[in-house]
Amino acid sequence: MTVLRWDLGHRSVRDAEQWLASLPPVPGMVACTQLVRDDRPRVAITIAAPVKTELPSGGTSVADHGTGRAVIYPGVELLTGTMTVADLLAKSAIEKVTVIGGAAATTQTMLDTRAFVRPQWIDGVLTLVATPAPDGHIAPFEVPNPTPCCADHD
Structure with a gap:
């Protein structure tokens, strides 16, 4: 599975989780939040889903979820x-x-x-x-x- 990352400027984990909850359910998807600690603190999102899954545009490919915390995952x-x-x-x-x-x-x-x-x-x-x-x-x-x-x- 390819892992994609979105940095949409979410100011809180709750905002990022609400965005994730708005996505259609996808079997096998893993979606994580990650705190970005720089001059503009925010919460980024990574998603790994089966290859033919329609995901929102704007994601960039990354190696893995890093140290993210999983919000959506199998089970x-x-x-x-x-x-x-x-x-x-x-x-x-x-x-x-x-x-x-x-x-x-x-x-x-x-x-x-x-x-x-x-x-x-x-x-x-x-x-x-x-x-x-x-x-x-x-x-x-x-x-x-x-x-x-x-x-x-x-």
């Missing part, structure tokens, strides 16, 4: 509720789970998905970064509706 719609790591790996394109803080996740570790699973490309492997959660479970590190930094300050 994402199945990652709801609580499931074992083995189920997550079997049902989706995610290949690996790592837990912050050094705790190990086995295939039988329970994952509370929060219906919001955003894996990242780490060393070319689609990896879910998780954090310890109550009852010995783990949960995706990224939360669905994060509180903006300094939200409680005037």
Whole structure:
């Protein structure tokens, strides 16, 4: 699959995800967001899709998704509720789970998905970064509706 990159000037991850959600569904597509940190911070998008897929114009070819975080990927719609790591790996394109803080996740570790699973490309492997959660479970590190930094300050 060819990977294409769009830099449309999205100012937030939410804006980039809304643009991705407006695209027609394509089986096998992987779409990622990537933070661009330069004099004009923004969020770029990479998409890999089967060869004959109609994608918006303006994308430029790149080698891979870099360190992007996947928003659309095979199986994402199945990652709801609580499931074992083995189920997550079997049902989706995610290949690996790592837990912050050094705790190990086995295939039988329970994952509370929060219906919001955003894996990242780490060393070319689609990896879910998780954090310890109550009852010995783990949960995706990224939360669905994060509180903006300094939200409680005037």
